[in-house]
Amino acid sequence: MKIGYIRVSTQEQNTIRQEVLMESLGVEEVYIDRMSGKNTNRPQLQKMMDYVRHGDVVIVESISRFARNTRDLLELVERLSEKGVEFVSKKEAIDTTTPTGKFMLTVFGAVAELEREYILQRQREGIAIAKEQGKYTGRKPTVYPDFDKVYHQWRKGEITAVTAMKKLGMSKSTFYRKVKHKSVKVI
Incomplete structure (x- = not known):
């Protein structure tokens, strides 16, 4: 059985070109991931790897669609x-x-791995130049105006951490990072 694997880096990118290729090759089953290829933790890739069996042929449009580094590819x-x-x-x-x-x-x-490293290097260089020119300041930090109030309620045991996170609309990692930062300031 011919099995195709298609990957694009984002939800917005189009898979049609790869799908047309698969159809022209007589591929019978296609698995599509819409996410970065930086590692192999991709749901459709894993599903395909579990599905394939002796005698099957896995077809990809290019190596970079399958894996982004040599170790993962091999x-x-x-x-x-x-x-x-x-x-x-x-x-x-x-x-x-x-x-x-x-x-x-x-x-x-x-x-393919070298190409990816070059892309990352050019990106870092571009950001450094933009910062020097004052054109790149990074993402603006999110402000949580009620953080101190909610933080103190949580510290006093009046509310749970989960409740505090919900009140603030904050993820677990952000909440504990801010708590850690606040604790360091207090000492």
């Missing part, structure tokens, strides 16, 4: 290989049924 392909599943990347013309295909997979995986 681990995913190894898991497929252990199940007797072939891996094909159309853009890079990689087919893991051959020794050359396996070698090329490793090379292209390293190139």
Whole structure:
């Protein structure tokens, strides 16, 4: 069975180009994730990895749609290989049924990872330049005007932490970070 995996980085991005490719290749089952490929914690990827079985072929439009770093790519392909599943990347013309295909997979995986690192480096450099020019100040901190009042109610045991978070409309991590910051100020 031919199984396709499609990934775009955000909910707003379009999958049509990849879907048309899958249809033209006669793919019978398609799994689509709309999230970053920075790691393998993607629901549809995991569902597909559980679903595939001996004799199946997993097809992707390009390696970067499947994995963003060499380690993840090689681990995913190894898991497929252990199940007797072939891996094909159309853009890079990689087919893991051959020794050359396996070698090329490793090379292209390293190139995809390098490309990602270059993107991040350029982004950091651009932000640094914008900061120097005063054009980039980062996200404005969210102000919680009732924080002190709610914080003291929580400290006195009048309300639970969960209630305090709900009153403030704050996540658990934000609440405890602000509590920690407040405790440090008090000392």
